Amino acid sequence: MKSSKIGYLIKEGFKSIGTHGFMSFASVTIIIACLVIMGSFTLIAVNIDSMLDSLEAENQVVAYVEETFSEEEARALQPEIEYISNVRLCRFVPREEAMEEFASQFENQALFQDVDASVLRDRYIIYLNDISLMEQTQEELYNIIGVANVDAHLGVAEGFVAVRNVVSAVSLILVVVLVVVSVFIMANTVKLATLSRREEIAIMKMVGASNWFIRFPFIVEGLVLGLLGAIIAFLLEWSVYDVVTNRIIAGVIGRLVSVIPFSQLSPIVLPVYLGVGLAVGVFGSTIAIRNYLQV
């Protein structure tokens, strides 16, 4: 295709946005609405996931070392424990420190002054990468010679896994439903927009325009409207997110949960919005005029 022809078609695409002002406005509005709704749900899901991550990270497993092992021998187990793939971090706690920690839980600590620390075992506080594999990790810890007992809160881990699964499933279903609804609304809007231009397309075909000649300005139009919608949706999402998270942080819930700042999410959100806006704009236009090109 000659560059002058491409220039003409691009110009026609831009001109068409102006001449079909209302439909352009409707298309951009729908792209914004769909992106903001989908984006908000996804961001809520991402935040819940991050909260679960931090709560999971607090969940620890305690591995007790045989009493017969000296502190030196007990410390020597660390590389073996760290070798287990699901172990993110492990910290050795000698029995003296364990006693101090134990005593610190009680108001009258003097009661424990005469208790010998040897009643307790040396231990490892272990943090996992994936708490859904806690039971398997527990077994691996048991297999280490020198580990007498492993204290793992399997019930809590299962609870976390269940909550995460529910959150993931609900967000996935919501996002899928919203994507389907958005595509449906978008396709209908574009269809409505192209319906008014059916005659124009028929005239173009009659004078010998190729399908690409007809399609190109529509694609330019869809591309521009999609990008415009995506950028406005991104800015809107940013403002809404900031307002909501500021209120959460300032309120009581803010002390219990932490939210991810938008600046941390924007490097992912912006390209996704632009990509979705582009795809919806371009594919929407292409699909909508497809039927009119079969003449």
Added chain:
Amino acid sequence: MVLFDNVSMTYPGGDMRAIDEMSFAIDDGEFVFLVGPSGSGKTSIIKLITGEVRADSGELNVNGFDLRRIRRGKLPALRRTIGVIFQDFRLIEDMTVYDNVAFAMHVVGASNREIRRRVPYVLDLVGLSGREKRFPREVSGGEQQRVAVARAIVNSPQLLIADEPTGNLDPARSLELMLLMDRINDNEMGTTVLVVTHEKELVNSFSKRVVAIEDGRVISDGMDGYYSYEIQ
């Protein structure tokens, strides 16, 4: 040239043939009136010639394109050899008179320089100089039809088809338009002209070939320039 050889065509879902074993030929440079009552198959003939619908049987050849075997991708090339004028003008309302004509040249990949040279010439030829910047709604019906003529001839087509071109015009404008078509046919390019019309008076005022059809068949084909066929 246009060649219909035993062509039959039924619309999808239809139970009667719109075109029934029709045969006729139009040579290059001819001026032909196609007449017949409503539903006789006039529009179907135009649709067949422009490749909008396909024949079920027979041989159909237009400007060197075999329309029984033409690939869909080749249809734009066929249509670039044909200029079509409709009763309802079919202009793009959002485009000025100039742009309505120029876009037909953009379609065939003409350069901007060529378009700037050719469009004013054609608009002048159809008597529309000075109307370039107006939109279709801002000019009269006769002028809108002349814009349609300008668009149809701007790429110097081999064949010009006019489907009831005078249907929305008064007698004086109708005659003016037919004289313009006659001039287009007479020019050095020798554009073949096929005019589909009901206007008996108009047909009879020109000494041209008249092909009459009914029920999808040719019932008379005369060079006497007389609309001898009576519409029922």
